[in-house]
Amino acid sequence: ELQLVESGGGSVQAGGSLRLSCGVSGEAPSIYCMEWWRQAPGKGPKEREGIATIDSTGNTLYASSVKGRFTVSQDNAKNILYLQMNDLKPEDSATYHCAAALICTFTYSGVDYWGKGTAVTISS
Numbered sequence: 001e002l003q004l005v006e007s008g009g010g011s012v013q014a015g016g017s018l019r020l021s022c023g024v025s026g027e028a029p030s031i032y033c034m035e036w037w038r039q040a041p042g043k044g045p046k047e048r049e050g051i052a053t054i055d056s057t058g059n060t061l062y063a064s065s066v067k068g069r070f071t072v073s074q075d076n077a078k079n080i081l082y083l084q085m086n087d088l089k090p091e092d093s094a095t096y097h098c099a100a101a102l103i104c105t106f107t108y109s110g111v112d113y114w115g116k117g118t119a120v121t122i123s124s
Contacts, residue, residue, distance in 0.1 A: 009118030
């Protein structure tokens with residue numbers, strides 16, 4: 001079982017940057033695909049958008065909505081997942097969740113563990 005705890009959310013103006021972190025603890029965390037999802041205000045958990053994923057070999061994949069602006073990375077020694085977010089837009093406002101999946105499908109149903117999330121608000 002894994003425990004995921006996000007941090008780094010906050011409020012910034014459009015065009016600004018934030019870096020989110022996700023502390024990962026538990027058994028064999030390195031075998032999981034680690035993912036970032038976001039849930040926009042007023043939407044339910046099943047409407048979360050998968051925005052970035054990184055597998056155990058370092059391969060990454062991004063949603064088109066964030067590609068070129070967001071970068072996912074991980075520090076395997078410290079078991080921390082990061083999401084660097086640049087050129088933020090008001091539509092990026094959401095609660096950002098860290099997730100882990102044993103099988104890398106990058107789908108909502110494929111997630112095995114969720115963090116509780118950290119809120120990001122972008123003002124215009």
